[in-house]
Amino acid sequence: MPAWLRGYNRRLAAADGLAALIVSLLLVPQSLAYAMLAGLPAVHGLYASILPLLAYALFGSSPSLAVGPVAVLSLMTAASLGPLFAAGSAEYANAALLLALLSGLLLLGMALLRLGFLANFLSHPVISGFISGSALLICLGQLPALLGFSAGGGTLPAQVQALFRQWPDSHLATLALGLASLFWLWWARRSLAGLLRRLGLADHWADNLARTAPLLAVLVSSAVVAFAQLDQAGVRVLGPLPVGLPSLALPHADGSLLRQLLPAALLLALVGFVESVSVGQTLAARQRQRIRVERELLGLGAANLAAACSGGLPVTGGFARSVVNQQAGARTPMAGVFSAVLIALCALYCTPWLYYLPQAVLAATILVAVWGLIDLRALQRTWRYSIQDGLAQGATLLGVLLLGVEAGILLGVALSLLLFLWRTSRPHLAVVGQLPGSEHFRNVQRFAVVQSETVLSLRVDESLYFPNARYLEERIAGLVAERPAVRHLVLMCSGVNLIDASALESLQAIAERLRAAGVCLHLSEVKGPVMDRLQRSQLLEQLGGQVFVSHFQALQCLDPQSVARAAHSAAKPHGE
Amino acid sequence: MPAWLRGYNRRLAAADGLAALIVSLLLVPQSLAYAMLAGLPAVHGLYASILPLLAYALFGSSPSLAVGPVAVLSLMTAASLGPLFAAGSAEYANAALLLALLSGLLLLGMALLRLGFLANFLSHPVISGFISGSALLICLGQLPALLGFSAGGGTLPAQVQALFRQWPDSHLATLALGLASLFWLWWARRSLAGLLRRLGLADHWADNLARTAPLLAVLVSSAVVAFAQLDQAGVRVLGPLPVGLPSLALPHADGSLLRQLLPAALLLALVGFVESVSVGQTLAARQRQRIRVERELLGLGAANLAAACSGGLPVTGGFARSVVNQQAGARTPMAGVFSAVLIALCALYCTPWLYYLPQAVLAATILVAVWGLIDLRALQRTWRYSIQDGLAQGATLLGVLLLGVEAGILLGVALSLLLFLWRTSRPHLAVVGQLPGSEHFRNVQRFAVVQSETVLSLRVDESLYFPNARYLEERIAGLVAERPAVRHLVLMCSGVNLIDASALESLQAIAERLRAAGVCLHLSEVKGPVMDRLQRSQLLEQLGGQVFVSHFQALQCLDPQSVARAAHSAAKPHGE
Structure with a gap:
């Protein structure tokens, strides 16, 4: 009743x-x-x-x-x-x-x-x-x-x-x-x-x-x-x-x-x-x-x-x-x-x-x-x-x-559906550099930041999944092709809530292609649930590079000179 | 050539x-x-x-x-x-x-x-x-x-x-x-x-x-x-x-x-x-x-x-x-x-x-x-x-x-496509409260926070668009139905990168239904590009409530007593 x-x-x-x-x-x-x-x-x-x-x-x-x-x-x-x-x-x-x-x-x-x-x-x-x-x-x-x-x-x-x-x-x-x-x-x-x-x-x-x-x-x-x-x-x-x-x-x-x-x-x-x-x-x-x-x-x-x-x-x-x-x-x-x-x-x-x-x-x-x-x-x-x-x-x-x-x-x-796919197929990607005198990394196009010459830092402002997986491959290939001196690429994943199987394969392909070009792929600031999933895959073994808790740590490890430069260039306005 | x-x-x-x-x-x-x-x-x-x-x-x-x-x-x-x-x-x-x-x-x-x-x-x-x-x-x-x-x-x-x-x-x-x-x-x-x-x-x-x-x-x-x-x-x-x-x-x-x-x-x-x-x-x-x-x-x-x-x-x-x-x-x-x-x-x-x-x-x-x-x-x-x-x-x-x-x-x-829609049709929504002694608002299920009785604070952790527009209507209806004392609902939009036309209509419907139930809808921390768009729509006139720059400001305006309580409950551990 x-x-x-x-x-x-x-x-x-x-x-x-x-x-x-x-x-x-x-x-x-x-x-x-x-x-x-x-x-x-x-x-x-x-x-x-x-x-x-x-x-x-x-x-x-x-x-x-x-x-x-x-x-x-x-x-x-x-x-x-x-x-x-x-x-x-x-x-x-x-x-x-x-x-x-x-x-x-x-x-x-x-x-x-x-x-x-x-x-x-x-x-x-x-x-x-x-x-x-x-x-x-x-x-x-x-x-x-x-x-x-x-x-x-x-x-x-x-x-x-x-x-x-x-x-x-x-x-x-x-x-x-x-x-x-x-x-x-x-x-x-x-x-x-x-x-x-x-x-x-x-x-x-x-x-x-x-x-x-x-x-x-x-x-x-x-x-x-x-x-x-x-x-x-x-x-x-x-x-x-x-x-x-x-x-x-x-x-x-x-x-x-x-x-x-x-x-x-x-x-x-x-x-x-x-x-x-x-x-x-x-x-x-x-x-x-x-x-x-x-x-x-x-x-x-x-x-x-x-x-x-x-x-x-x-x-x-x-x-x-x-x-x-x-x-x-x-x-x-x-x-x-x-x-x-x-x-x-x-x-x-x-x-x-x-x-x-x-x-x-x-x-x-x-x-x-x-x-x-x-x-x-x-x-x-x-x-x-x-x-x-x-x-x-x-x-x-x-x-x-x-x-x-x-x-x-x-x-x-x-x-x-088409327009939605079109809209989400190009997520916002920003090349980031270190804000002088801080441990923060911001978009190089908006801030006066210090960039490493050998380490390319890339922040992804969207979950990685099938509508944008291929765009990621394309963009990264382009960015690395423009920078012959780069030896490491660190993907800053603070905005990534999901990596689906398409993006996983894209990341594997990216890691492999970068390796063939002499560049090592690393990840930083990967969220807990995303990391849990990645551990069930073979990406972390195939990555070649490391997963850093913070992006600052990644730079400290991969290019300490650039970190020192960022500290120095911050000291200047105050010290000199 | x-x-x-x-x-x-x-x-x-x-x-x-x-x-x-x-x-x-x-x-x-x-x-x-x-x-x-x-x-x-x-x-x-x-x-x-x-x-x-x-x-x-x-x-x-x-x-x-x-x-x-x-x-x-x-x-x-x-x-x-x-x-x-x-x-x-x-x-x-x-x-x-x-x-x-x-x-x-x-x-x-x-x-x-x-x-x-x-x-x-x-x-x-x-x-x-x-x-x-x-x-x-x-x-x-x-x-x-x-x-x-x-x-x-x-x-x-x-x-x-x-x-x-x-x-x-x-x-x-x-x-x-x-x-x-x-x-x-x-x-x-x-x-x-x-x-x-x-x-x-x-x-x-x-x-x-x-x-x-x-x-x-x-x-x-x-x-x-x-x-x-x-x-x-x-x-x-x-x-x-x-x-x-x-x-x-x-x-x-x-x-x-x-x-x-x-x-x-x-x-x-x-x-x-x-x-x-x-x-x-x-x-x-x-x-x-x-x-x-x-x-x-x-x-x-x-x-x-x-x-x-x-x-x-x-x-x-x-x-x-x-x-x-x-x-x-x-x-x-x-x-x-x-x-x-x-x-x-x-x-x-x-x-x-x-x-x-x-x-x-x-x-x-x-x-x-x-x-x-x-x-x-x-x-x-x-x-x-x-x-x-x-x-x-x-x-x-x-x-x-x-x-x-x-x-x-x-x-x-x-x-x-179906599985994708299913996955994104239920975005993460969190009821948030004020962290004692700060201006921060966090999930009530994870933190010991101060909640206002008359103001319901809701954080949306996803862009609002057609796959989840109806879910938003449903969840808000449910949350308000459970809380008869609530007079204001503030949507904290710090995680919202896009509001499409579907979500816009849902927000209009939500505002209208809340008004019929004697609740006023407000927004807080709306990002610049999202705000530009909203200004081209009639939502801001139909909203009834206000758009606050920060969520703290919203609470200060709508329920100063609760803000005072949060300050007081923070003072306790130190003062007593």
Whole structure:
């Protein structure tokens, strides 16, 4: 039994119940809309908001995260299944369930193997570019539904082309309904709560009531369509939805399809996880709580498995609905359980009422919900802060728009790894000399120091590992080639926290090559943990030179005259 | 005109000429063998040893590097073309030229765009595992030729299966010839130079003469086959080779084939570049010279373009032949030009003599040359030094053996990136307190320090960037959740060399979440370049808190009582 369930009482239940009601009223139209965005029958969205909520309540760690279908995952689902099956077909729906199944299994696997760090591949600029690009594609994809012709989807050029080709087919009644609800939702978002407050409602109630604006749009527009029989005049409506709860069944799987879907499922799992964790952390911090990443992986994995077994679609924690959940007063995961029950009741009894719901109104719901995710000024901010990160963000954004969501995110990840390798492949190396009158060694380019002629002192300001191992070989070869008198090279390792196997081999190669050139390699100021490792290798035997505790000691041993000179040149200003 | 050509004189020419002669005698049988290993007619190997050598002499930077076909690239060529075309067909040969063309262009592109750092993706463990695995596959692949049946190729299981199926077809005369030359080459490698020295030859001449052992095997075995008419008894011979120089032509290209070959060409370019640079650096260091990476890329790119235009195959610098070149006295790139002329003469006049050369003898040449590359104990050494690097090396080795060369190297690269991310995703964070009686702050777990109750001091011992940005959010959330009395958090940034855009957003999120929890975030001891960047962002405005020059100053400002306590608790041991 979860800890929060032990102290559960009527007061908590009342708070959770109210939050669940508000979230459900928001979730019903969103679920329907996001299922259609994913290319699925709308009822999949309802099903994805029942069992997954229960599963997350049992296994997740955030008390206020609200899971369910979200726009970005629906777009990714559509983008990965669109090329394989006809939207609306039984194969398509089955493949969507397989995607949820696979990404659920991947999330569970990441939880068990503690692979949450994989999400670090998705840097902030990549995620930001991805979300903005996806949101743009989603918004553009709603225009056909608003205008009354069949939805397009696909990349930016494909969508623009389709719009140009199809706009003469626009349907005026549909457009009127769509624009009216768009305006209503827009206005409600900005001003409804304020108006209700001015009408005398308490702040709390005004906010909660304002959030049911999408439901009101749904009810009013359905009533208008039903009353004026606009569906027979060509306004596309949701049509008949099945009544009742989803039947439990595993999706049909065959090996080759699973292999085909695996990369998309991995991206879905990672993007869903990153989004959910960032929502969860934001919510938890407000109450000085914290979420546990492994538990989040478990919760999201279970939620996706539940979605796969009950006719849903891939799910994750949604930002807007989680904030609503918390602000409406959710105190424990029981709020999620209550939401699930309310949506199950809706699937049991309310689906006939949704028959007349115009698709254009759902498109307006998506537009208003997703528009805020488009943040092109973030690109400008990132670019100003760091050109490399800006490049990664811009490439992801453009990649999503022009090549598609999967190609875009992969491009971004590849580019950020490349830029990272580039950035770290040239660590700071400084030739150092002795500060007169001290035992300190500083950069010869910044300080008036005494350099030995036969001993080259080199300070490495970075851990030595594979991105910079070869640079070290190159630089040292260059420095020694420039100094024919040098007989000893001392690497000052005070800034080296790690020497990996690549750098170890580079050091061995350097030692060997230096020996062939008549130069002996030594190390100084090697940190304890690094030394422990080196002792397990053969470097210390092959080094030829010694390992000195301090760099001063190294110079004392290898070139006492230069040390004496440094002492002397310090004495001068005082003594003479 | 290259610099080395200006002072060129007869003495240098004599030295280069002798080295060229020795290298050519070694290169002729190796070229033939490696072309066949790549699935190509043997004469491609000769062609790949003429113009590419001239091209490298013109554009490369190493005076003693000897380019030409090498075993590993030939194996990679065979592995990438085998699934596409029938070995020996005209399409196959054309595709091999396209591979050389593409990898030449990629190398030139890397030279112009200064993308040499891309080779850093191939860490030492990955390269080592790749070379050992490839060498094992190559050696195993020679057994069919030694035993007298048609060569297999492919992964380890496929080769073992083919050997089991075909061994009853073994041909005794072929086996006898193969084993005899194997034994001769083996013995010559170990003992011939010593024997010649004991017979009175000067060291230099004994070494050089011993290196012509493969040529002697070729001549003697060809003579035996011709004399005993063994080719009619079933010993496979090289057969008729075309006479004359290669004709110059670009390979036929079509878009879809180019796209198919591009990934393989990229791997060929990277592996060839890494191998060549490591050979070049080893050679250069012996003479206190250095090679320039951009020039190497240029030289190798030009060599591969030349190979593609003159009926060759992908080429790079070979280790054994470059060492021979240097030890035989090569002083300038002119040695490469002389080698090219000698091999052109061989193509013009000597190919008829190669008719009777038994394929089993070429197989023996490959076996002896490649056997030394198998270094399974390197895996053990790496494993003992670092389990993570050992894993990457082992996975690459097994991947090459079981999945093929391309899959193996990609597996290794992916795994080393993963392990790297894992390793850096959890940087060292220490809660610090004030050392009594000083202005220093140290880790509370290691020192008896004074901690403030309302100010949490946190030292970050690593640059903040995308692999660890989320960990920072998580850890800070956890630390603050544990300490309800905390009102200020000061991040001590003395060890932070970089804050990338991911970490910047994490810091913004942290500041915002802390503010929601009633905690103010401050920074201290931010380095100059990091501060310059932060000033271009909005963090400093959004921070809420201040940026302190020293951590001591931060505590003085935020919790003077705790500073006083630290001073007092220091005074005790002395005063009381």
